[in-house]
Amino acid sequence: MSHIFPRHTAMRLPRAVKGEGSYIIDENGKRYLDASGGAAVSCLGHSNAMVRAALHAQLDEIAFAHTAYFTSAAAEELADALIEVAPEGLGRVYIVSSGSETTEAAIKLARQYHLEKGDSERSRIIARKQSYHGNTLGALSAGGNMWRREPFEPLLLDMSHIEPCYAYRYKGVHESLEDYGIRAANALENEILRVGPETVAAFMAEPVVGATMGAVPAAPGYFRRIREICDKYGVLLILDEVMCGMGRTGTLFASEAEHVRPDIVCIAKGLGAGYQPVGAMICSDEIYHAIEVGSGYFQHGHTYVGHPMAAAAALAVVKQLTSADMMPRINRSGEKLMALLRERFADHPHIGDIRGRGLFLGLELVWNRDTKEPFVPAVRLHARIKKNAFEHGLICYPMGGTIDGKHGDHVMLAPPFIVEDQQIEEIVDRLEQAINDSLSETG
Numbered sequence: 001m002s003h004i005f006p007r008h009t010a011m012r013l014p015r016a017v018k019g020e021g022s023y024i025i026d027e028n029g030k031r032y033l034d035a036s037g038g039a040a041v042s043c044l045g046h047s048n049a050m051v052r053a054a055l056h057a058q059l060d061e062i063a064f065a066h067t068a069y070f071t072s073a074a075a076e077e078l079a080d081a082l083i084e085v086a087p088e089g090l091g092r093v094y095i096v097s098s099g100s101e102t103t104e105a106a107i108k109l110a111r112q113y114h115l116e117k118g119d120s121e122r123s124r125i126i127a128r129k130q131s132y133h134g135n136t137l138g139a140l141s142a143g144g145n146m147w148r149r150e151p152f153e154p155l156l157l158d159m160s161h162i163e164p165c166y167a168y169r170y171k172g173v174h175e176s177l178e179d180y181g182i183r184a185a186n187a188l189e190n191e192i193l194r195v196g197p198e199t200v201a202a203f204m205a206e207p208v209v210g211a212t213m214g215a216v217p218a219a220p221g222y223f224r225r226i227r228e229i230c231d232k233y234g235v236l237l238i239l240d241e242v243m244c245g246m247g248r249t250g251t252l253f254a255s256e257a258e259h260v261r262p263d264i265v266c267i268a269k270g271l272g273a274g275y276q277p278v279g280a281m282i283c284s285d286e287i288y289h290a291i292e293v294g295s296g297y298f299q300h301g302h303t304y305v306g307h308p309m310a311a312a313a314a315l316a317v318v319k320q321l322t323s324a325d326m327m328p329r330i331n332r333s334g335e336k337l338m339a340l341l342r343e344r345f346a347d348h349p350h351i352g353d354i355r356g357r358g359l360f361l362g363l364e365l366v367w368n369r370d371t372k373e374p375f376v377p378a379v380r381l382h383a384r385i386k387k388n389a390f391e392h393g394l395i396c397y398p399m400g401g402t403i404d405g406k407h408g409d410h411v412m413l414a415p416p417f418i419v420e421d422q423q424i425e426e427i428v429d430r431l432e433q434a435i436n437d438s439l440s441e442t443g
């Protein structure tokens with residue numbers, strides 16, 4: 001028996017021994033159709049030739065040189081490639097090893113930016129309920145996922161959490177989607193005024209919410225209003241695109257569809273596509289300039305910042321994501337998957353909502369479609385769906401979340417961008433089987 005520390009101590013997981021396009025193959029030869037890339041990671045599938053070649057070439061040159069002494073061609077080229085396609089005004093890239101490291105770095109950079117400007121009172125981060133920004137203590141403090149936070153609550157930093165933008169549950173019956181978007185965004189202004197504008201450093205949010213809500217885009221106009229509020233009070237806007245960025249929602253940066261420019265954007269999962277642990281925090285020229293003319297030093301760092309192997313893999317990924325046919329392909333496949341889900345589940349008595357953008361789609365399961373009453377948490381419907389889907393050879397991302405005491409079960413789908421039409425049909429078939437098996441187990 002191995003001495004590895006597994007996620008669930010009682011679970012015996014199969015060994016993954018090979019990756020082939022959209023499939024993972026285990027030690028017994030069983031093939032799993034990877035419809036979520038773990039958690040929206042494997043955007044190029046599991047055997048991408050260009051990334052493999054880039055990694056071999058980098059390993060032949062140099063694997064590591066500490067950034068206290070050196071930069072590397074791979075890290076410089078990755079930064080240049082990202083800035084060429086990043087939202088306007090963003091000019092500097094800080095390369096780290098994970099999503100949590102990007103959000104931690106963003107929180108600290110926001111604080112240091114205000115300090116450099118002589119605004120030493122500004123330290124508060126405002127984020128949202130039902131959000132996830134990572135598992136390190138700063139990132140966890142920003143996140144609003146109660147299940148992840150609860151055991152560590154005494155260790156967490158004091159941050160504010162406003163209501164998420166979640167039309168399925170919070171839009172008024174007679175309210176337009178646009179009016180709801182403005183109303184939801186105004187919660188930020190209320191919170192800034194409540195805590196005192198002079199104390200607020202940044203607002204952090206996922207443009208399309210992933211793990212905690214299952215691919216929920218904001219209502220139209222929500223982020224434009226958020227940007228106005230941030231500008232009015234001198235608050236930085238940090239967009240966490242760790243999950244929804246890098247083409248996942250059909251534009252390279254999810255913020256493009258919202259027509260807003262963040263001050264800092266965090267990317268990770270799709271950036272390395274699973275070939276290397278890598279993330280990047282991209283910040284505005286203005287923030288960088290404040291540090292450049294101030295202390296001249298970002299008071300942060302990790303041993304593996306700017307790691308050449310990670311940067312080489314990410315560069316090979318970004319080159320493919322920015323090829324002319326990639327976004328149209330993602331949108332075409334996303335539309336097909338959405339159409340099939342709608343066709344298959346339109347009349348399903350327990351599917352309350354089907355949502356998402358690009359190849360980032362989610363289903364919300366409810367006990368009662370009319371009242372939107374969720375299943376009782378003890379049923380653990382999401383866990384049953386995960387297990388049954390896995391048995392049917394499908395990897396998807398079911399989760400349960402709590403909103404104001406209401407439990408919700410959802411399933412998130414984030415297949416690789418190379419997914420083929422016939423595989424999209426297979427995803428929907430296997431998911432339907434897994435959902436129906438799980439519902440019949442619950443009686």
Ligand code: PLP
Nearest residue numbers: 098099100132133134240242243
């Ligand atoms: N931010 C978002 C939006 C995420 O979805 C995640 C991971 O799921 C993270 C941050 C943390 O990333 P990591 O698990 O790579 O630390």
